[in-house]
Amino acid sequence: MQLLGRRRECAALDRTIAAVRTGESRVLVVHGTAGVGKTTLLDYAVRSAPGLRVLRAAGVESEMELAFAALHQLCAPLLDLLHRLPEPQRHALEVVLGLRTGSPPDRFLVGLAVLSLLSEASEQTPLLCVVDDAQWMDQASAQTLGFVARRLLAESVALLLATRDRGKVLPGLPDLEVVGLRDADAHALLNSLTHTSLEGPIRDRIVAETRGNPLALVELPRGLSLTQMAGGLGLLGAGDTLPGRIEQSFLDRMAQLPEETRRLLLIAAAEPLGDPVLVWAAARRLGVTPDAALATGTDGLLTVGEQITFRHPLVRSAVYQAAEPAQRRAVHLALAEVTDETTDPDRRAWHRAAAAPGPDEDVAAELERSAGRAQARGGRAAAAAFLQRSMQLTVDAPRRIRRALAAAEATLQAGDIDQARHFAELAGRDAGDEFPRARAELIRGHIAFAAGRTGEAPGALLAAAQRLEPYDMDLARETYMLAYGAALMAGAGDTMQAIARATAALPPRDGPPRALDLVLAGYGELVIGDRARAVKTLRQAVVLMAELPVGDALVWGWVANGVPPSIWDDAAMRALSDRQVAVVRAAGALAHLPLELTASGMSTSFTGDLAAVTAIAAEAEAMATALGLPISPYVRLRLTALRGREPEASALLARTIAQAEAAGEALGVTISQWSAAVLRNGLGRFEQAMAAAQASAAMPVLWVADWALPELVEAAVRVGEIAVARSALDRLADSAGPCDTDWAQGTLARCRALLGEPELYRTAIDHLGRTQLRAELARAHLLYGEWLRRNRQRSDSRHHLRTAHEMFTAMGLEAFAERSRRELAATGEVVRRRTVAAAVRDELTAQERQIAVLVRSGYSNHEVGERLFLSPRTIEWHLGKIYTKLGVTSRRHLRDALPHDSAAAD
Template identity: 50%
Template structure:
């Protein structure tokens, strides 16, 4: 071993931090830490210190290797391989995901966040037997898939007796928001002591001071730089290198030592550097191919550059880099060629393909085809970034310009799916540099739109999709229609912030003129035709078509297609005021996203389901989904506006929290171009202020919400709030006009939801017996739906009207009903409004008292308690919240203590709200 105790001189503070981390893990807690600093500063030595002082813990290690960055899950496999003998401990979907990622199972590519959850569950299970410490060195060189998954696991640790320590050159990236420890150069006194420990003779004091200053206390630099200087140079200072970038200077020191070795030893080091596995058998087989003798290893070990034992191990990653970079291009190609020849094509076809690619002096179609096969295998394991790397290399080795462009296009698609958007844009540029068919050019347009949509859900996507859909019309009718449907959804999100020529009406006009389907229309075809008609022709023309689309939705559709179109289907159910379809479709959406592990769809699914629950007055379950959505958003980095949280805050009536959320949302969506977010934020603002009785503020917000009048799905609720606020402010003309616009939709829809909203709104601008008849009709209509909040508000408005008519006894009856319903649902501001009205009739109305102890729960404890009350097991709760089952149990113990109960069966008694209907995985 090269690392000695002396290298930890001056690291007392860092060692204390690591000691405390291990103590916490032994005590049953979880910890994560990112050590970061320049190359050679001692991060690896600190990891070794931690491994040596983690008595009583199981220690597993992994290290990123630069040449292995394109192999999917290579780093994660290093870490988890010693624990793969116990997959039965994982829930089946997680077990399958992990085995597929490691190439142990065949099957569809698992979502990377499902793989992360599987890794979290595996580590948690292992830690139940013995505290576990996971060490990851050179994180910056991990493959993309491993970096994402391991950072995800580290962020979701709770109470699993697991410690995760990363060593990286710079913080941030995948490791953002994890605790950090900056590892800097040694203090001057410690640096001098370390330098003196490796000098073989006297040194001039000024020379020593210069070395210490130039190395900035970097331990590896202090150990390496003097090696290239003679005793005379050290003594007198002649020939001392000038100040240079530290990483380059250290690598240059290693490069000088490599250059001084015999030719055969340099060849051996090059082979070892080109193979990241550290497998000595593989290296020696390659050595045999090149005719290098076994005696070539001794000079490398004597020079302190590499060891050839049970594993091939370099002195430092920069020593590996120096051995590789100091070789000529021809020598590198020869080394990779030898490694390709000795790599088993059955056991490790992907690494063999990669070596063949690096060995190729120019374009080679045979190798490009092999790389394409590797890309397919990587994608099947969920390694999208690795798949893209193989395809990118295949494109580089392709001579035919058209074929090269096609492969670059496929690589760009994989990079987009992997979330590496900058590289995807570069690959699209590479694809566009070659001759593209019309289909390929349309694919480029679609991918540019996808990049715009997934990165910001902003205003650029609709225009790009519209362009692609038009280009595809004469080539592929089905693909063209599917692209028009994507454009409609993108335009819906862009809303009032859409680019010129691509707002929702203009996209609908183009979609309405699209060629008809080549077969009998299916649900997606009807969605396209109906949406185009409703948005461009007239609302009433689209309703019957959209109703048929929702009735047939799912028939003849694959699960992937169903998931892709489900959010638009949910919007459509709202657009035509169909509360039954809202309920059925949103429940199905969440179920599919969870069962398939498609976490990229889960934020939209949870949003749709949250609104359905809010309409039904189940604010408790809606809050559960909102919390889950926050966990998903943190895990996936989704940029979706917090629509569910807006609605929940508005109905709860928390003025400070709701107003802050509205303001933050408007700022965020305006920056990104997600115009529909402005409409929903202002709807929430209007709803909040109607509940609080601030009708002037509600009217102003309602006017802003309805200023963009091209999207019925967003206008449905906003016009209702504007009518009520304007009527209460005496703005008769505004209320009447809002009611008229509302009636254009509700009359065409004809559902109880639509006609109930219409009757209630007309009652607000009517008088006498007509108003009373309309209030009664609205209550009756809403009574036939799931819309308990709307029904309670109808009782409230009717009670207020009766009080103004001086019919106090009848008013009390309606207001009592409204107050009881609103309090039970937790619709706070409207409940308080009902209480004020009830007091005005002469009746005292007391607030309901909260159950003692419930308000002491943290947000996560309350969320876990609700899910446990609703019948979910610990593993199911962990899956929902991206935490381990062990952490769930830890929080439940705290919940029971705070609430004074001893079992799950008692949660229903002590938690407010009714249990949600649970969609269990099959």
């Protein structure tokens, strides 16, 4: 068909191809109603791209439940390049494409693998990737390609996707809307197709009714007489739509074909691969031969060759939807019988399910096996669909309940919370035994947690754990741990008390205790107030957690991140959080990384290495953005508070507190108020610091509330609220006293010194000097120097104040540095203000700063790309811009040009 009136669209496609030829990447979502010409425009782009390697795929409505079906079409020609990918990425992609067996890979690791694969292929020849009918892609492929589309930048890759609904499948991507032809072009197309002379009003009416839709202009007048076109085309019913009218025109044409031809069309509509061998094999089972079916042709509705294709996707949908249910079942049964059970078991199972007139245990079992294969490939949506259909075909009550529970779990993993809740409720309602009810309760608890219903989740998980005890004690203990995690986030003190009582009553396990058992026991002892016993128990837990199995680390390891700070063990806190990040990263469980990186950033912040903290925060935020996951800005809050940037920190604090209070998330409020107390103490605004520290310390969030106590002691002493300070010191002594770590004893000594025991300042400095807690050590020097100056020991005070000022300045703790500078000035020593490198802050973009920090820290382009979800080629492209802005030429020079507190660039 000649392209008419598409100059704007063709120009956009021409620009896309031209950019790719110059080494850039482009993404364009071409969207518009059915028949408007999207496929024709994709074909134009392919014809306009000589010298580019073209990869094509298309979504097929009947394949929407088959995981990674569209991705397999697109990537199949590139499989010879798999060996160039990093091992975790190669393994993930091979599993989802069915090239090897393995545990289900993280879907975002699959996305990174596809990005790397396209990047590698584009090193040889620029790529043009074309995906038609994207609205019918399977969910796994759509998520992966959406992920890739948002990360392409400098890979010489063009990704063109055609879909009917703007943003429904691939939201937020650059788009090109295709609308009907303008009147002049629509008239020209209509004139080229009609061989009779139509009067002007008739042509105008046809153009108006079709809205310039090219397919409608081609198809609707076909076979109609002049009288019919003049009198009937414009009489659309109130419920009619243009796609529906086009489909009806196809059906009208199909009605004129012989029975054998119509049956062939239905077989082809139900068989998504377009494989003529399968179609003819099924046709023969239904008594249809090629001679009979093709004797009079197909009126252009179907092309039979090396591949069987329809005139338009609307032909397929019209043929399939118009068939009687019995006819569709017969066709699917024939296709199931000719589909190889060994090479394509999942498609065979799906055909059998579509052919089933009612419950069928054999088919249900086959669907269940297909779900297992889908889960092994990481196809969560496909597994959910298989299990849902399997449950619907099951009569036996126990099997039906078991499959309903499996469907609920798989559906939750696929992200469909409402459907997951539906199947969990079905299982709980129909279950005749207590164990399935307990499992349904557990799923409801997970659903509440995933849905952000912070107040509901702790109680639901506690109830599930209690119901699970008689049937699966290990699962019950694991559920109690998750209940603790939910309760800690919600600040649900009553629920924590209930969990503590329940776990204390659990019978002892045979054999030596596991990390899980010790953490549960230790948390329970913390909650009921037996601090000395809790410290002993949690110390044993720390030892075992150094070798925590991957499965435990992924399921409940995030809850156990609180063990080291509960016993004031700073070295174990950093080691555990770093191990959790390494384990999650190695397992490819990227969806867990933002949370684990947040814990790592918080633990690292105590060392005062703000550049490292900023790199961690940047990775966590970039990953959360790429994965479409929410992330709490706790690390960013901590950074801004330590730096003392009041306007930036205050705005972030207010926003975070409001969001946390609205969500019922006490942990967020506690961390925010603690950060506010640190900020205001650094700025010397002690009344505000005391109020914030009191608010944080009052929250029932165990160790985080304890972190606010030193801030409360300092602020209260400075404003003369000695009773408040002593009460906070008593609480701090209860928390840190039983712990013999240098962090605990140094902090306790520093606070006691503030309350009238100044000789303990040296003790605090000695203890904190044996840790890596540089910020805490610098604050001890500052407080001691302030006390010495106020007691007229200026010479001695200068040493401690100078030490504090140098440490704060080197770390980038600007407010504390200024506070120590003012104190030094009061002793008569002149100290110039020091500022961080503003040029870096002003010239580098946020993403460039992230990359620069990671490269300066020694990461390769591949490693930086994995952390920021970019290809190595894009990292190199960014580095070129960074070098130019900083006036350097190499990674070695970058280390010198970038200030140590490069995080200050934020």
